[in-house]
Amino acid sequence: MHHVNYADRLVVDDLKQRFAPRFVLFSTTFLIEAPTILDGLQRVRRAFPDAYLVMGGFMLGELERDLGPERFARFLKAWAADAYVVSPMGETALLALLASGGEHQGRLDLPNTWLRTPDGQLTPPRSNHEPGLSMNETWVRWDQLDPAGLYHTVHMRTARSCKFKCSFCSLFVIEGELSNATPQTLRRELESLRKVGHVRSVIFTDDTFNVPQKRFKELVRVLADFDFEWYSFYRCQFADNETVRMMKDSGCKGLFLGLESVDDQVLKNMNKATTVASYERGLEQLRRMEIPFHANFIVGFPGDREQNAERLVEFVDRWDIPFYSVSPWFCAPSTTITDEREKYAIEGNYYDWRHATMDSSRAIEIEQWMPSQPKRAVYMSQLSTDQFWSQILFYSHGYSMEEVRSAARAFNRLAGRDTPSGAVFAAPDFQDLGRMLRAREFAAPAPKDRLLADHVRRAPVSAQPQ
Ligand code: SF4
Numbered sequence: 001m002h003h004v005n006y007a008d009r010l011v012v013d014d015l016k017q018r019f020a021p022r023f024v025l026f027s028t029t030f031l032i033e034a035p036t037i038l039d040g041l042q043r044v045r046r047a048f049p050d051a052y053l054v055m056g057g058f059m060l061g062e063l064e065r066d067l068g069p070e071r072f073a074r075f076l077k078a079w080a081a082d083a084y085v086v087s088p089m090g091e092t093a094l095l096a097l098l099a100s101g102g103e104h105q106g107r108l109d110l111p112n113t114w115l116r117t118p119d120g121q122l123t124p125p126r127s128n129h130e131p132g133l134s135m136n137e138t139w140v141r142w143d144q145l146d147p148a149g150l151y152h153t154v155h156m157r158t159a160r161s162c163k164f165k166c167s168f169c170s171l172f173v174i175e176g177e178l179s180n181a182t183p184q185t186l187r188r189e190l191e192s193l194r195k196v197g198h199v200r201s202v203i204f205t206d207d208t209f210n211v212p213q214k215r216f217k218e219l220v221r222v223l224a225d226f227d228f229e230w231y232s233f234y235r236c237q238f239a240d241n242e243t244v245r246m247m248k249d250s251g252c253k254g255l256f257l258g259l260e261s262v263d264d265q266v267l268k269n270m271n272k273a274t275t276v277a278s279y280e281r282g283l284e285q286l287r288r289m290e291i292p293f294h295a296n297f298i299v300g301f302p303g304d305r306e307q308n309a310e311r312l313v314e315f316v317d318r319w320d321i322p323f324y325s326v327s328p329w330f331c332a333p334s335t336t337i338t339d340e341r342e343k344y345a346i347e348g349n350y351y352d353w354r355h356a357t358m359d360s361s362r363a364i365e366i367e368q369w370m371p372s373q374p375k376r377a378v379y380m381s382q383l384s385t386d387q388f389w390s391q392i393l394f395y396s397h398g399y400s401m402e403e404v405r406s407a408a409r410a411f412n413r414l415a416g417r418d419t420p421s422g423a424v425f426a427a428p429d430f431q432d433l434g435r436m437l438r439a440r441e442f443a444a445p446a447p448k449d450r451l452l453a454d455h456v457r458r459a460p461v462s463a464q465p466q
Pocket of ligand 1: 162169171207208258
């Protein structure tokens with residue numbers, strides 16, 4: 001099995017020269033727009049016309065909710081895949097497809113899976129009932145993967161879905177009931193990862209890693225037995241002195257906090273099940289233990305008002321939030337707040353909406369105004385939380401939080417302006433940034449030649465769970 005982390009047009013062309021896969025598994029999880037998914041799928045289909053193409057991932061579930069059954073079916077028919085696994089627990093269906101070698105003639109009975117028949121028709125799932133594999137079975141056997149394809153920082157999860165039900169979020173709607181792996185499973189997975197040898201940092205993708213709190217403490221005790229640095233999403237209202245100390249001692253190097261608002265009424269409308277005062281107690285603990293964090297805020301959620309923008313600036317400065325980002329509310333039809341359109345007078349969708357207290361144009365203006373306002377907190381733009389990933393990349397190469405802040409400040413001062421390149425190169429900020437970046441060596445991703453090693457060429461696809 002060959003894993004491709006990132007594929008643009010050039011990478012697909014390159015892969016085409018080197019591989020003739022029996023199956024291509026196409027994940028939509030980080031592709032947030034239907035045209036991008038379609039473009040990627042068409043390119044992959046053209047590159048590998050004889051491969052059996054299976055599509056899955058989070059966005060399929062989101063599109064199904066957003067588009068409704070008829071339009072969703074039209075999309076799938078128009079796209080070029082041979083099978084669509086529309087499920088957060090697609091492992092069983094995927095393994096059955098692989099085991100069939102693609103020769104199922106549309107007769108496989110797989111939950112939540114659309115199959116193309118030999119005459120090109122698409123058959124919808126016969127059932128939606130799917131117990132799925134336990135989180136204690138689906139952990140990654142890292143030491144069975146080609147180490148050449150692994151960077152020194154990897155992603156891991158110990159849970160699927162989320163205990164909370166925030167009304168702006170579609171995750172729990174699409175992923176269903178929360179399912180947790182045990183601390184023993186985490187230990188097994190970390191032992192497997194340790195055998196790889198060169199991996200040193202782990203990013204947990206669990207949406208609420210620290211809830212429930214008792215389980216979280218057990219996970220942290222397991223982490224303390226290994227030398228990995230780790231990063232995660234974090235609900236800071238649950239931070240207490242003892243746990244935060246344990247986190248620090250076990251290698252926690254950075255956290256992402258979805259604070260979303262500094263107004264209690266807006267937090268209530270969001271169903272965040274917390275208050276600003278609870279946030280402040282948690283921030284105090286993180287600051288005391290000097291754990292770096294990035295806080296995200298949403299502007300323009302129903303109930304939000306212009307005056308809250310000033311309160312937000314005051315809040316991020318008062319708490320000297322190391323990094324923050326602000327994004328306008330995204331009115332996704334798949335989220336539960338849209339069940340309350342009448343209550344909040346919500347009209348429109350996505351980034352084109354209005355409601356009783358704001359509209360999307362004003363929210364976008366506030367987003368653009370925010371970066372220049374705080375005196376101390378450092379803005380990092382929010383694009384699918386990838387700026388937190390940039391921070392992790394710096395930390396995992398030994399940079400301190402203050403160095404990363406200084407790099408982000410320089411970037412903010414130089415980027416997005418119509419400045420001639422000569423002026424940028426001569427700017428003191430740019431010179432400082434260059435010195436900082438040259439001071440340490442960044443590990444390169446595994447070289448392409450190794451990633452595309454000949455021994456995986458034409459290798460049969462493994463039907464074993466990873
Ligand atoms: S925003 Fe986070 S905590 Fe809230 S439901 Fe979504 S994943 Fe869970």
